[in-house]
Amino acid sequence: MKLTRLFNNFFDSEKAGGLILVFVTVISLVLANSAWQADYINFWHFELGEHSLVHWINDGLMTIFFLLIGLELEREIYHGELSDIKNASLPIFGAIGGMLVPAGLFLLLNFETDTQAGAGIPMATDIAFAIGILSLLGNRVPTSLKIFLTALAVLDDLGAIIVIAIFYTASIAYVNLFIALGIFGVLLILNRLKVHNLIPYLIGGVAMWYFMLHSGVHATITGVLLAFAIPFGNGSEKSPSYILQHILHKPVAFFILPLFAVANTCIAVGDSWQSLGQTNSLGIIVGLVIGKPLGIWLFSFIGVGLGLCVLPTDLKWKNIIGAGFLGGIGFTMSIFITILAFDNADIVNNSKIAIIIASILAGTIGFIFLKLTLKTQVENDETT
DSSP: OOOOHHHHHHHHHHHHHHHHHHHHHHHHHHHHTSTTHHHHHHHHTOEETTEEHHHHIIIIIHHHHHHHHHHHHHHHHHTSGGGSHHHHHHHHHHHHHHHHHHHHHHHHHHTTSTTGGGGGGGGOOOHHHHHHHHHTTGGGSOHHHHHHHHHHHHHHHHHHHHHHHHHSOOSOOHHHHHHHHHHHHHHHHHHHTTOOOHHHHHHHHHHHHHHHHTTSSOTTHHHHHHHHHSOOTTOOTTSHHHHHHHHHHHHIIIIIHHHHHHHHOOOOOTTGGGGGGSHHHHHHHHIIIIIHHHHHHHHHHHHHHTTSSOOOTTOOHHHHHHHHHHHTOOHHHHHHHHHHHOOOHHHHHHHHHHHHHHHHHHHHHHHHHHHHHHHHHHHHHHHO
């Protein structure tokens, strides 16, 4: 199976970005629980204009991350894994199971409690971390597994975006929302008129972001809308979509996501470990560590069993289980949804700690499981 150059660039940037995320997260947690705790935490809550630094990062810079996700999803739909319905079906089934089962397990523990709004937290997969861990396994990883995990993570993020838009939107200022959607409509018209200059789209995107920010709908949704307004053309290296996606790879992987991780993991742990026995924390951990691999494997198995999708010839079902565990690394998107789900600072901090623990557990289990099973596959292939 031949990988496109853009997919390789995307995979490589996310791979390196995932390793950087691990490093900066550890540094941030150490500083937040050191002698500089108060100064460090207060720095990220410094008011700049009407909002804190962390708010600008979460609502502003993360819009660029979602723009990149949208561009990648568009590429997958037109030219990538999702362009062929048979190839697309397996990660689609896996993604659906990887969202529904974790959310169901969370609700099982938190239904009709103050924390039931957190059901979306274990639904997401952190692309950078998941691919970063998979990359540590080197050349033994089948190409189909790389594509399956990447497509699964992109679809998971799309699901998370839809969840954010529907369930984590406060009161809506309809005038601002309609203005934002009107700008989106204008950008779509420019697309139809074959305007390939990126500047009008970027200016329109900034304006759309401003009105979306003041509409009540989370501003990061703008990133995805803008991605689908930008002309894809034939997907060549000269297309606006390709050019912008190529430009954004490194800033997102090496600046925006690490900055988000640092700003959102400045957590003073203190007595928060005691919260791990609470239903909210248990729901997050069970959802990510058990629900993710179970849902991804089960729904993929059902899809193949019904003849709606096929398992690539170079993959085994145990590979899907291993990828499912890596899908349990929620981190970036899970923390993002946590911030939207809860107003209580203690619940937010406790949730973040549960997310970090669950992500470490899921990533470690997935890495060890795939290392052992892929090694066995390689040895079996060599003897046959």
